[in-house]
Amino acid sequence: DARVTQTPRHKVTEMGQEVTMRCQPILGHNTVFWYRQTMMQGLELLAYFRNRAPLDDSGMPKDRFSAEMPDATLATLKIQPSEPRDSAVYFCASGLRPLQFFGPGTRLTVL
Amino acid sequence: AQTVTQSQPEMSVQEAETVTLSCTYDTSESNYYLFWYKQPPSRQMILVIRQEAYKQQNATENRFSVNFQKAAKSFSLKISDSQLGDTAMYFCAFMKLRDDKIIFGKGTRLHILP
Numbered sequence: 001d002a003r004v005t006q007t008p009r010h011k012v013t014e015m016g017q018e019v020t021m022r023c024q025p026i027l028g029h030n031t032v033f034w035y036r037q038t039m040m041q042g043l044e045l046l047a048y049f050r051n052r053a054p055l056d057d058s059g060m061p062k063d064r065f066s067a068e069m070p071d072a073t074l075a076t077l078k079i080q081p082s083e084p085r086d087s088a089v090y091f092c093a094s095g096l097r098p099l100q101f102f103g104p105g106t107r108l109t110v111l
Numbered sequence: 112a113q114t115v116t117q118s119q120p121e122m123s124v125q126e127a128e129t130v131t132l133s134c135t136y137d138t139s140e141s142n143y144y145l146f147w148y149k150q151p152p153s154r155q156m157i158l159v160i161r162q163e164a165y166k167q168q169n170a171t172e173n174r175f176s177v178n179f180q181k182a183a184k185s186f187s188l189k190i191s192d193s194q195l196g197d198t199a200m201y202f203c204a205f206m207k208l209r210d211d212k213i214i215f216g217k218g219t220r221l222h223i224l225p
Contacts, residue, residue: 102156
């Protein structure tokens with residue numbers, strides 16, 4: 001039963017610290033997405049890749065967020081430095097058009 | 112730009128009842144995909160059902176069915192014989208035919224009451 005995995009599942013950190021979230025997409029999928037979910041904003045697309053190439057990161061605060069896909073089995077989302085307003089659930093999804101399959105999410109709390 | 116609107120922020124129904132969640136969308140595209148995703152308290156996002164706009168027949172998956180009205184740009188989800196496990200946030204979503212990105216509505220929180 002193939003599924004998207006994300007680590008860590010929970011992260012509590014202090015303001016100013018670096019946070020790295022990792023995602024393993026489903027083998028064979030050619031797209032990977034990073035979303036952020038908050039009560040106020042709902043689900044927001046931060047960035048996405050097709051065949052490991054970044055295609056759209058317009059939803060991402062560029063000064064502190066970065067997304068990479070160093071190989072086909074790993075996508076990363078990094079926040080440096082983290083701020084309390086970054087507290088949210090971060091989802092990774094992978095897919096083959098038109099389907100997207102979501103990971104379980106990383107709940108990030110920045111104190 | 113495409114938009115997806117879910118006008119019911121929250122709903123409650125008794126177990127075993129039938130419930131319909133509403134969704135409207137705005138697009139100038141003629142072919143596209145529509146989805147309903149479910150997010151239970153575990154927060155896992157689960158694809159419930161998918162509809163291709165070029166298909167006239169409404170999609171069905173077990174107790175879940177849709178009423179797709181293309182001219183009205185309406186895409187409602189019907190849950191028959193609702194179960195406690197259907198308690199979740201439900202998101203309506205849109206994708207252009209040749210795009211990868213999904214546009215999500217704000218969601219409807221559904222409570223199934225025992």
